[in-house]
Amino acid sequence: MADPLQIELVAADRVVWSGQAREMIARTVDGDLGVLRGHAPLLSLLVPGIVEIMPYEGSGVVRAVVEDGFLSVANDHVSILSEDIHLAEEIDAEAVRAELARAQAEGDTEAERRAGAKLRLVSKS
Structure with missing residues (x-):
């Protein structure tokens, strides 16, 4: 190798x-x-x-x-x-879902992108 x-x-x-x-x-x-x-x-x-x-x-x-x-x-x-x-093992999926909901409610597209990436990572693990 x-x-x-x-x-x-x-x-x-x-x-x-x-x-x-x-x-x-x-x-x-x-x-x-x-x-x-x-x-x-x-x-x-x-x-x-x-x-x-x-x-x-x-x-x-x-x-x-x-x-x-x-x-x-x-x-x-x-x-x-x-x-x-x-x-991946450091991420709390429920906390990230709440983070995503807040970002969507506030119209914060950057925070929404960050939370979405975390959720994709959790779903891959």
Whole structure:
């Protein structure tokens, strides 16, 4: 097996996940982006959505929801920096449904997008 990617998911207040992976997929302003070993250097803007990481060892997929942020790829190292990142197992579906209802009632499309991404993540888990 080829050498792994080193991936870090970093929120404003903590390192959410750090480890080695075979592949990573994230949503950027230009669409979904997959990163494998040997990817060209890249700096892109993230949009609220789901990040999927296929760990180097093991068969599980690490899933997280991110807010707006940045994705950087260089020398087989991927950094995802966002104000707010949550792993799937950290999300309370009922709280997110309430968050979505508030956003819809207030007409807050950005908050609605963020809550929708969290719900999609919970439904995939």
